[in-house]
Amino acid sequence: MEVEIPEPQRVNLDARKTAVIVVDMQNDFADPKGSLFVKTAPDTIPAISRVLEKAREAGVKIIYTQDWHSGDDPEFKIWGVHALAGTWGAEVVDALKPREDDIIVKKLRYDAFYGTSLEHILRLHKIENLVVTGTVANICVLHTAGSAALRWFNVVVPVDCISAITEFDYKAALRQITFLYRGTLTKSDLISFT
Amino acid sequence: MEVEIPEPQRVNLDARKTAVIVVDMQNDFADPKGSLFVKTAPDTIPAISRVLEKAREAGVKIIYTQDWHSGDDPEFKIWGVHALAGTWGAEVVDALKPREDDIIVKKLRYDAFYGTSLEHILRLHKIENLVVTGTVANICVLHTAGSAALRWFNVVVPVDCISAITEFDYKAALRQITFLYRGTLTKSDLISFT
Amino acid sequence: MEVEIPEPQRVNLDARKTAVIVVDMQNDFADPKGSLFVKTAPDTIPAISRVLEKAREAGVKIIYTQDWHSGDDPEFKIWGVHALAGTWGAEVVDALKPREDDIIVKKLRYDAFYGTSLEHILRLHKIENLVVTGTVANICVLHTAGSAALRWFNVVVPVDCISAITEFDYKAALRQITFLYRGTLTKSDLISFT
């Protein structure tokens, strides 16, 4: 069973119309001691850092999402306890700590647009391009990319900045992002902002 | 690259709390003369009919979605012209024609919950289970199943009632539905309503 | 009990960034034979026509809303049967008939943004200003103006183009539109588009 995924491309984005979103890079997903650790997530940290550094330098808006659950969240029946509000597991990993000016979006479900102010914030800042990074590729990353694309935001995904549990899931995410949403695949060293 | 999909199960659903949704079984997708014909879609028509017949007999609510685009829709840059409002291509295939009492939801994008009254309607009828059928499995079917699951509707998918363009896409849809949404897979002859 | 309402002002709007919305000018609300006839609604028809004529001439996008209910709609417990899907009462009054290129938004509740594609459509056309006309001033007009304002659309209301059942309701609508939403009041002969 094969699937063809387009090659990552060199991409230059208008800094004033672009936001970078870092999805769920929280201890529970991206730290080996986390309750739902994604093995390949730590490998994406240097790449995400590289993108954030370039973005900050160009004045690009940075948005972080945090999965944020109360103790009785029904998602725990699916995934076990994770990203419990106010705990270490729900914090963004130290290596990617948000800065004062960054925007934090707390969310209850996979999609960062669902039950949050994310769309409102993007419209307010006249954002047109959304660079999506983080984890899990076929879960919260894909849902967020999809909801952005449905609203006609231009979706850009650096392939070394997202991580999944299986190779199939990773490929499925890229397939959906490129085939359905016409998102652009790039890499952390192929993306720039001016 | 492998993925394991759970086997379809025998399912019996409470008729008063269940709706069946038929996603985009329109001429443009499910008729060989349609502009975006999905080759495997006609094969699902007998199975969908079987589910609808059982559902109607038990008084289950039936909902149809129709992709419904105006002439300048930006989706046409992705897919070419399809499901143009008021044309033959946008009509539901004859073999699955909605009845007077069925609910029609017209939509602009993949997700039947986005920019429509679908959630409002489901809440009004105190629906808890959504049986999702139609096409395309990894596009409008998956988006609709996902948005239902995010809202904690119980998602049930008869595997012989959905169709995709490639085997990978079909499997990816089933993987997301079962792994992320904990949807239940069934078949048209394994589902019943009481 | 008094309230001060700002005077209508001369307004000129950028035609490419503006849409005019005609809310619920349907037979049931605006025709004397309608089931929920608003006595002052017919008086607004010439003023709305004047705005539409100027808008069309300048190429401004025109949007009509239609309340559109199925036979078992719970709103009927509040208002009695009205705007029943497919009936004469649900049609826009003859004097304001939509043209081919106009956009029709069917809605189940007071707010034209709720359960509809209205926001999607406005974003697609890069609309920034929404001129709100129609009836009932403190019901569907106010809800629509409010939801537009919450999303930071610039709301403009020609005071001779909206109608209410009581003077209090009419004033309350204008008070909310100006005080909460900082909407601009104008009149059909004070508004222009270039």
Place this chain on the structure above:
Amino acid sequence: MEVEIPEPQRVNLDARKTAVIVVDMQNDFADPKGSLFVKTAPDTIPAISRVLEKAREAGVKIIYTQDWHSGDDPEFKIWGVHALAGTWGAEVVDALKPREDDIIVKKLRYDAFYGTSLEHILRLHKIENLVVTGTVANICVLHTAGSAALRWFNVVVPVDCISAITEFDYKAALRQITFLYRGTLTKSDLISFT
């Protein structure tokens, strides 16, 4: 200019299907030192406390909203700086401090349903009745009551638990709540939960 408002009624609500929402009782609105102090808001604190006490005793879900703005929020052009994220002005007044188990909903705009998880949370807890208290009666209280009513939640408002800047605004809020939303007016000593 007159308006008739129905009398407050004795109301008993099913504790398991009811939530009480305390809208924006933050220092900036309800403390004399607050930047947007509503003069009549302190008078409602004892009444809101009474409702909360009865609600907590019966195990009713309590939800607090907090207006929560970043430094560049465009609302500041309308109202001046208020409810700035993380400041004293954005905290709930001491006399009504949320408890550990209460739900906090932070919001960017008047409507507590807009850009928040409020609807998701209410659905999760199978809430049918929403008791709305807080300030400002015709702004955030009315918007929240209206969005609840549009979704067919049963809206209940204790008239001594809401406050407005002018008598007109207070009456307009009650008029909309009763006439449009068929909300039930009650008082803090006429409401009970079992």
